[in-house]
Amino acid sequence: xxxxxxxxxxxxxxxxxxxxxxxxxxxxxxxxxxxxxxxxxxxxxxxxxxxxxxxxxxxxxxxxxxxxxxxxxxxxxxxxxxxxxxxxxxxxxxxxxxxxxxxxxxxxxxxxxxxxxxxxxxxxxxxxxxxxxxxxxxxxxxxxxxxxxxxxxxxxxxxxxxxxxxxxxxxxxxxxxxxxxxxxxxxxxxxxxxxxxxxxxxxxxxxxxxxxxxxxxxxxxxxxxxxxxxxxxxxxxxxxxxxxxxxxxxxxxxxxxxxxxxxxxxxxxxxxxxxxxxxxxxxxxxxxxxxxxxxxxxxxxxxxxxxxxxxxxxxxxxxxxxxxxxxxxxxxxxxxx
Numbered sequence: 001x002x003x004x005x006x007x008x009x010x011x012x013x014x015x016x017x018x019x020x021x022x023x024x025x026x027x028x029x030x031x032x033x034x035x036x037x038x039x040x041x042x043x044x045x046x047x048x049x050x051x052x053x054x055x056x057x058x059x060x061x062x063x064x065x066x067x068x069x070x071x072x073x074x075x076x077x078x079x080x081x082x083x084x085x086x087x088x089x090x091x092x093x094x095x096x097x098x099x100x101x102x103x104x105x106x107x108x109x110x111x112x113x114x115x116x117x118x119x120x121x122x123x124x125x126x127x128x129x130x131x132x133x134x135x136x137x138x139x140x141x142x143x144x145x146x147x148x149x150x151x152x153x154x155x156x157x158x159x160x161x162x163x164x165x166x167x168x169x170x171x172x173x174x175x176x177x178x179x180x181x182x183x184x185x186x187x188x189x190x191x192x193x194x195x196x197x198x199x200x201x202x203x204x205x206x207x208x209x210x211x212x213x214x215x216x217x218x219x220x221x222x223x224x225x226x227x228x229x230x231x232x233x234x235x236x237x238x239x240x241x242x243x244x245x246x247x248x249x250x251x252x253x254x255x256x257x258x259x260x261x262x263x264x265x266x267x268x269x270x271x272x273x274x275x276x277x278x279x280x281x282x283x284x285x286x287x288x289x290x291x292x293x294x295x296x297x298x299x300x301x302x303x304x305x306x307x308x309x310x311x312x313x314x315x316x317x318x319x320x321x322x323x324x325x326x327x328x329x330x331x332x333x334x335x336x337x
Contacts, residue, residue: 019081019082019083020038020039021036021037021038021039021044021075021077021082022036022037022082022083022084022085022086022328022329022331022332023035023036023037023068023071023072023079023082023084023085023086023123023328023331024037024085024086024087024088024324024325024326024327024328024329024331025064025067025068025085025086025087025088025324025327026087026088026130026133026323026324026327027051027060027064027087027088027089027090027106027130028051028090028105028130029051029053029090029103029105029106029159030050030051031048031049031050031051032048032049032050032051032060032063032064032067033046033047033048033067033324034046034047034048034064034067034068034070034071034324035047035071035321035324035325035328036071036072036074036075036077036082036328037324037325037328037329041140041141041325041328041329043321043324043325044075045071045074045075046071046324047067047070047071047074048067049063049066049067050063051063051106053105053106053107053108054107056107057106057107057108057111057116060106061116061117061120064087064117064120065117065120065121068085068121079121079122079123080122080123082123083123083124083331084123084124084125084126084331084332084334085117085121085123085124085125085126085331086125086126086127086128086133086326086327086328086329086330086331086332086334087113087117087125087126087127087128087327088127088128088129088130088132088133088134088323088326088327088330089103089106089113089127089128089129089130090103090105090106090129090130090162091103091104091105091106091108091129092129092177092178093127093128093129093132093177093178094177095127095128095129095132095171095173095177096173096177097112097114098112098113098114098115098125098126098127099111099112099113099114099127100113100127101177101178105159113125113127114126114127124331125331126327126330126331126334128171128326128327128330129162129164129178129180130162130323131154131156131162131163131164131180131323132164132171132173132180132326133164133322133323133326133327133330134154134156134164134280134316134318134322134323134326135152135153135154135156135163135164135165135166135171135180135278135322135326136164136166136171136326136329136330136333137318137321137322137323137324137325137326137327137329138152138154138278138280138316138317138318138322138326139152139166140325140326140329141317141318141325142317149275149276150166150167150168150169151166151167151168151272151274151275151276152165152166152274152276152277152278153165153166153180153182153265153268153269153272153274153276153277153278154166154180154277154278154279154280155182155183155261155264155265155277155278155279155280155281156279156280156281156284157202157203157204157257157261157279157280157281157282157283157284158203158204158281158282158283159203159204159205159282160183160199160203160205161182161183161198161199161202161203161261161281162180162181162182162183162281163180163181163182163183164180165179165180165272165274167272167274182198182264182265182268183197183198183199183202183203184197184198184199185197185198185264185267187200187201187260187263187264188200188201194209198260198261198264201256201257201259201260202256202257202258202260202261202283203283204233204234204236204282204283205233206257207234207239207253207256207257208227208232208233208234209232210253210256211223211227211234211239211249211253212227212232214249214252214253215227215249217249218248218249221242221247221248221249221250222242222245222247222250223238223239223242223247223249223250223253226238226239226242235286236282236283236286236287237286239253239254239286239287240286240287240288240291243287243290244290254287254291254294255294258291258294258295258297258298259298261279261295261298262294262295262296262297262298262299262301262302263298263299263302265277265295265299265313266298266299266301266302266303266304266308267302269299269303269308269311270303270304270308273308274311275310275311275312276311276312276314277311277312277313277314278314278315278316278317279292279295279313279314279315279316280315280316280318280319280322281316282320284315284316285315285316285319285320288315289315292313292314292315295313296313299311299313
């Protein structure tokens with residue numbers, strides 16, 4: 001999760017009452033954000049903290065509570081007057097029960113997040129997957145532009161690749177609760193484990209592994225100096241600069257990423273016939289429009305039927321705030337008027 005600094009807090013005229021406000025929490029494996037959002041979806045106050053998941057769930061929940069109370073203090077509002085709180089979390093989520101089924105980067109399995117937070121905050125809590133929350137935020141941000149648009153596929157490219165799906169104006173979870181996980185779809189079925197899925201090819205983790213494996217074949221690549229000595233990760237801005245500079249290994253890496261993403265999106269649009277796709281996440285934002293253009297080209301070659309090429313593929317509008325605003329909007333949609 002990319003953290004927006006305190007200096008970018010948006011100060012807006014206060015809404016009519018605390019009852020018009022909602023709290024949103026974006027919980028990531030590295031950092032968490034909390035914000036108070038008004039009835040116009042504007043951020044009134046925000047704060048962030050390191051997650052420190054290695055300290056255990058109780059410590060993380062304590063920091064979430066601290067962040068929520070700090071945001072209320074900044075905005076001069078009473079937590080007890082806020083109708084609901086929304087939180088988005090990485091991993092598999094049972095939305096109906098508010099249980100985090102499996103979040104490897106938090107070390108959580110079957111954690112009853114909704115129940116635990118409601119006990120701490122004394123407010124109704126809505127729990128959702130982080131990418132679902134971001135896609136909901138994007139969907140609601142565009143409602144005024146096109147109120148008739150009721151379907152949206154979201155694809156978020158960062159440390160991993162996640163997805164979210166809105167059908168007929170509602171988040172689609174499916175009977176098994178985990179619909180939309182486009183990053184886990186198999187792109188290269190004949191490859192060994194670790195090289196089979198869209199996430200293996202297109203995520204920051206996946207492309208960094210590919211670059212490390214290919215460095216001996218590209219001894220002059222500028223990406224050699226970009227590999228972090230401790231983590232082995234190549235930051236997306238470094239990859240973007242190398243790509244724009246014509247580095248051959250960067251080009252091969254981007255071709256591999258955009259092929260996986262373009263084919264996966266084409267398959268999903270072919271299956272569901274949705275007409276809008278939003279692409280976000282830290283990697284996407286760093287790569288910019290040329291990256292999206294490359295995905296569009298692969299998409300157009302593979303979608304069926306030909307009219308599927310009219311599907312709109314666009315960049316995120318809310319960028320790093322998508323999950324945060326989406327969490328608050330989900331609290332509004334499910335936690336009261």
